[in-house]
Amino acid sequence: MTKNLKIIGKPTPKIDANIRVTGEAQFGHDIQLPNMLYGAILRTKYPVAEIISIDTSKAKKLEGVKCVITADNIDVNNISYRRDHPILKKGQVNCIRDEIAAVAATSKEIAQKALELIEVKYKVREGIFDPFEAIKEDAPQINHFIDGKYPNKNIAEHFHYEHGNLDEEKAISKYIVSHRYTLPRVTHCCMATSNMTADYSKTDGKLTLYSTTQVPFLYQRDIARALKMEPSKIRIIQVVIGGGFGSKLDMYPYEPICALLSMKTGQPVQLIFSREEEFIASPTRQTMIYDVTAGADENGRFTFRDVRVTLDNGAYTSWGATTPFVMMQTFSSLYQCPACRFDSTSVYTNNVYAGSFRGYGNPQATFALERTIDMLAEEIGMSKSEIRILNANFKGEITKQGLHFNTCGHKEALETVIEKVKGHTHPLVPSQEWKTKRYKRGVGYASMLHVGGGAKIYPSDGCGTTLKIDPFGYLTIITGSSEIGQGSETVLAMIASEELGIDISRIKVINTDTDIKPWDVGVHASRTSFVAGNSVLGAVKKLKEKISPKAAQLLKTNVDDLIYEKGLIKSVINESSIELDKVVRAIHFKEPGELCIDTYFFEPSSEFADNEFKGNVSGAYAFASQSVEVEVDTYTGNVKVLDVYVAQDVGKVLNPLGLAGQIEGGVVMGMGYALLEELIVDKGMILNPNFHNYKLPTAMDVPGIHFYPIETEDSLGPYGAKGVGEAPLIPTAAAIANAVSDAIGVQIDSLPVTPEKVLRALEEKF
Amino acid sequence: MLKSDSNITQLGWQKINFNVNGTPVEVYIPQSLLLIDLIRDVLNLKGTKPGCLEGECGACTVLIDGKAVNSCLYLAINIYGKNLTTIEGLSTTEKPLDVVQLKMIEHGAVQCGFCSPGMVMSIKAFQNECETNPIIGRDSEAIKKAIEGNLCRCTGYVRIIDAAEDLLSK
Ligand code: FES
Ligand code: FES
Numbered sequence: 028m029t030k031n032l033k034i035i036g037k038p039t040p041k042i043d044a045n046i047r048v049t050g051e052a053q054f055g056h057d058i059q060l061p062n063m064l065y066g067a068i069l070r071t072k073y074p075v076a077e078i079i080s081i082d083t084s085k086a087k088k089l090e091g092v093k094c095v096i097t098a099d100n101i102d103v104n105n106i107s108y109r110r111d112h113p114i115l116k117k118g119q120v121n122c123i124r125d126e127i128a129a130v131a132a133t134s135k136e137i138a139q140k141a142l143e144l145i146e147v148k149y150k151v152r153e154g155i156f157d158p159f160e161a162i163k164e165d166a167p168q169i170n171h172f173i174d175g176k177y178p179n180k181n182i183a184e185h186f187h188y189e190h191g192n193l194d195e196e197k198a199i200s201k202y203i204v205s206h207r208y209t210l211p212r213v214t215h216c217c218m219a220t221s222n223m224t225a226d227y228s229k230t231d232g233k234l235t236l237y238s239t240t241q242v243p244f245l246y247q248r249d250i251a252r253a254l255k256m257e258p259s260k261i262r263i264i265q266v267v268i269g270g271g272f273g274s275k276l277d278m279y280p281y282e283p284i285c286a287l288l289s290m291k292t293g294q295p296v297q298l299i300f301s302r303e304e305e306f307i308a309s310p311t312r313q314t315m316i317y318d319v320t321a322g323a324d325e326n327g328r329f330t331f332r333d334v335r336v337t338l339d340n341g342a343y344t345s346w347g348a349t350t351p352f353v354m355m356q357t358f359s360s361l362y363q364c365p366a367c368r369f370d371s372t373s374v375y376t377n378n379v380y381a382g383s384f385r386g387y388g389n390p391q392a393t394f395a396l397e398r399t400i401d402m403l404a405e406e407i408g409m410s411k412s413e414i415r416i417l418n419a420n421f422k423g424e425i426t427k428q429g430l431h432f433n434t435c436g437h438k439e440a441l442e443t444v445i446e447k448v449k450g451h452t453h454p455l456v457p458s459q460e461w462k463t464k465r466y467k468r469g470v471g472y473a474s475m476l477h478v479g480g481g482a483k484i485y486p487s488d489g490c491g492t493t494l495k496i497d498p499f500g501y502l503t504i505i506t507g508s509s510e511i512g513q514g515s516e517t518v519l520a521m522i523a524s525e526e527l528g529i530d531i532s533r534i535k536v537i538n539t540d541t542d543i544k545p546w547d548v549g550v551h552a553s554r555t556s557f558v559a560g561n562s563v564l565g566a567v568k569k570l571k572e573k574i575s576p577k578a579a580q581l582l583k584t585n586v587d588d589l590i591y592e593k594g595l596i597k598s599v600i601n602e603s604s605i606e607l608d609k610v611v612r613a614i615h616f617k618e619p620g621e622l623c624i625d626t627y628f629f630e631p632s633s634e635f636a637d638n639e640f641k642g643n644v645s646g647a648y649a650f651a652s653q654s655v656e657v658e659v660d661t662y663t664g665n666v667k668v669l670d671v672y673v674a675q676d677v678g679k680v681l682n683p684l685g686l687a688g689q690i691e692g693g694v695v696m697g698m699g700y701a702l703l704e705e706l707i708v709d710k711g712m713i714l715n716p717n718f719h720n721y722k723l724p725t726a727m728d729v730p731g732i733h734f735y736p737i738e739t740e741d742s743l744g745p746y747g748a749k750g751v752g753e754a755p756l757i758p759t760a761a762a763i764a765n766a767v768s769d770a771i772g773v774q775i776d777s778l779p780v781t782p783e784k785v786l787r788a789l790e791e792k793f
Numbered sequence: 794m795l796k797s798d799s800n801i802t803q804l805g806w807q808k809i810n811f812n813v814n815g816t817p818v819e820v821y822i823p824q825s826l827l828l829i830d831l832i833r834d835v836l837n838l839k840g841t842k843p844g845c846l847e848g849e850c851g852a853c854t855v856l857i858d859g860k861a862v863n864s865c866l867y868l869a870i871n872i873y874g875k876n877l878t879t880i881e882g883l884s885t886t887e888k889p890l891d892v893v894q895l896k897m898i899e900h901g902a903v904q905c906g907f908c909s910p911g912m913v914m915s916i917k918a919f920q921n922e923c924e925t926n927p928i929i930g931r932d933s934e935a936i937k938k939a940i941e942g943n944l945c946r947c948t949g950y951v952r953i954i955d956a957a958e959d960l961l962s963k
Contacts, residue, residue, distance in 0.1 A: 041901070044901075044906075045898065047906025048890070048903050049880060049881075049883070049890065050841065050842075050879075050880035050881060051840065052906055053839070056843060215946075216946050217907075218908050218944065218945065218946050269842075269906070270905045301846065511905065512905025684901035685901065688952060692949040693949070717847055717849065718849035718850055724949075724950075725950075726950040726954060729937065729951060729954065
């Protein structure tokens with residue numbers, strides 16, 4: 028891209044930062060509608076039980092209670108892509124988040140009181156909480172709504188992928204390592220808890236949902252199916268979203284429940300989770316157990332990977348069960364790999380169920396792969412940086428899974444982070460001391476591969492845009508895409524500003540209403556800048572085809588000689604210029620008047636995977652490497668992350684300010700995953716449903732984060748850009764674990780790396 | 794929640810006077826009411842955010858006589874006679890953004906923004922402290938300490954710390 032860019036690549040504050048930093052932004056918690064009621068959900072007391080009876084009569088009599096629903100007085104369909112999840116449970120509960128009844132009342136207090144008055148008789152049953160137990164032939168069936176897709180009754184989803192000749196590659200492998208890794212159950216911890224305000228109009232039968240979904244059009248369809256309604260009668264208005272990270276990619280029972288309460292009462296109903304409820308009943312990144320065997324030849328070149336993953340699906344299915352689709356890419360294609368077999372089984376248990384979480388399975392896969400690479404390096408006696416560079420991906424590579432790396436910054440990213448961390452000694456402790464004494468330092472590396480140009484999973488991966496220039500020269504962008512705090516709104520405004528020469532302060536972005544905005548598949552797969560950005564570019568092109576002829580006529584020049592700059596359209600030939608708004612008015616008001624509006628739909632040129640999961644599913648691929656230096660206190664077991672070096676192939680930096688925020692936020696989230704976070708579950712009960720016992724990183728934990736963008740300028744991305752949102756989180760936990768292992772010379776095979784685990788490992792070593 | 798005069802004799806309710814964002818107010822509230830509910834539901838100021846209601850996240854931070862307080866842990870009746878500043882109190886029509894807010898925007902310290910009002914108030918309180926106590930440390934370590942109680946899931950804190958450092962080093 029040789030063009031001289033005016034705003035792309037320049038640090039640009041978010042256009043919606045003002046309202047967020049002043050508290051003006053309306054989150055779901057802040058919505059107040061006339062006549063609004065408050066909803067609340069009764070959940071089961073026991074993870075696994077028969078429900079003998081539910082008596083709601085006392086709750087119904089409480090003053091202020093408008094409606095009580097149970098499975099018996101609603102007419103709905105099961106939800107989830109497997110249709111294995113009833114919105115309200117009847118006869119049996121299967122996990123601790125199960126919804127039994129719901130109420131709507133005139134105040135939050137009355138709603139809570141009403142829940143206490145609902146009498147449920149249970150007969151407690153034994154549950155199965157271990158996927159390896161659940162998969163045994165004689166285990167009782169956990170979920171009774173499945174369709175028999177698999178012979179084993181507790182298998183929720185199974186993926187199998189392979190390429191190359193595993194046996195041959197095994198035979199030529201001089202070095203082979205085998206190891207098991209266990210990944211914990213963690214949760215998103217969005218700072219705003221789950222919320223919904225539903226507003227049903229009795230008179231016209233329309234349902235308006237003030238929702239936090241990150242996939243509004245899929246959601247509209249899902250709500251409609253759940254409630255047996257016509258999708259177009261449902262209007263989704265996205266409120267300001269207080270964090271998404273994948274948690275809002277699916278629809279959960281509380282959402283149709285809230286809608287039902289509004290439909291039954293004919294009044295708006297608001298339902299907001301408490302923090303405890305958020306920990307118990309919002310989705311998780313699930314527990315996974317990896318068995319990895321991998322090999323290398325005598326020169327350290329990777330030969331094969333044989334991977335078996337067991338996923339704890341929980342009692343119902345959500346997107347967590349499909350994350351192997353992403354994990355297999357990492358095993359098949361991150362670093363060159365001649366042969367790969369990947370087999371994953373997602374197993375029903377009586378635990379809480381698994382959703383999608385930033386990275387979509389990739390942080391787990393990357394952890395297992397990158398730990399294995401370190402072990403291989405140790406086995407070979409090769410340096411951990413050298414083995415990675417030797418096997419790195421390259422530009423032009425078409426992997427055996429069919430991914431086309433038209434651009435690829437993998438090697439450069441690796442070299443950058445290896446170079447930056449090298450010889451780095453932190454000033455706190457003199458270097459001799461930390462080798463021998465209490466504090467040990469170590470360095471770890473990890474890379475990642477992730478889709479960076481959308482992902483062909485749904486029937487369309489496209490995004491629509493409508494642009495409108497008003498007679499005063501202001502631009503409105505109506506985009507199908509959504510803002511969940513990641514800053515995409517600003518990037519789209521920057522792109523339009525760049526192309527049309529309209530100052531960013533004169534650009535408005537409308538993106539929250541399914542009745543207005545065109546189709547988009549939603550925020551996932553780090554796709555918004557790439558797909559929605561290309562869509563804006565397409566719309567600009569069409570709009571210019573309308574404006575430029577008029578401008579050329581007025582300036583007595585050729586269309587090809589026009590440039591759009593600073594609110595003007597200029598001729599590069601005769602140096603004349605005219606205000607953009609004047610041209611718009613000339614088009615708009617002169618006979619035969621025309622509007623300066625145009626619409627464009629962009630669909631990435633990627634393809635669907637075939638039934639062997641092979642195919643070029645994304646328009647571009649993102650690569651990143653991180654190196655981390657840690658200090659381990661061998662007395663307490665505490666791990667302190669000192670510095671994280673991040674080099675990421677972003678294609679092209681669009682907004683450095685937003686990009687850095689994504690990087691730092693991702694790295695710190697990855698640190699939480701590496702060292703602190705775990706939902707502790709005992710026989711299906713969640714033991715730490717609060718921030719006191721589920722630790723998130725705080726400002727005190729922030730290490731030095733050093734970011735080096737790598738610009739490979741992918742020809743398909745807007746200005747060459749690729750997706751960036753998920754990548755920074757993906758390799759962090761792997762790199763930290765590798766660094767801890769390097770520091771104290773023990774294998775780290777599970778997360779989080781808690782002080783207890785470190786001390787235990789040290790004890791076992793000596 | 795605001796009760797008319799006929800209700801004030803009701804048991805457990807109390808009349809309190811205090812200043813909110815510079816304006817004197819008088820309300821009748823139940824003795825068990827928490828400050829965050831007074832702010833959000835009685836005064837209808839929605840900028841103060843409920844992130845946990847357990848004193849663990851800092852989203853509900855407000856200033857009481859210039860000091861940062863978690864409004865979800867504070868009994869509303871204790872505000873009697875005090876000066877309460879909420880996030881709304883930092884903006885006026887003439888000056889819609891406070892210096893803390895301007896720095897946060899400039900440094901890209903805001904993503905979803907749910908933590909932002911609380912963050913701003915904690916930094917504001919630290920700024921007040923620095924002004925009254927010139928010898929107080931204002932380096933990044935001191936800033937980290939000042940916002941330790943404010944959780945943010947989006948930003949990784951780096952830009953928030955930068956914004957505060959930029960502000961306080963001037
Ligand atoms: S809401 Fe008060 S500390 Fe979280
Ligand atoms: S910006 Fe989202 S929680 Fe801080």
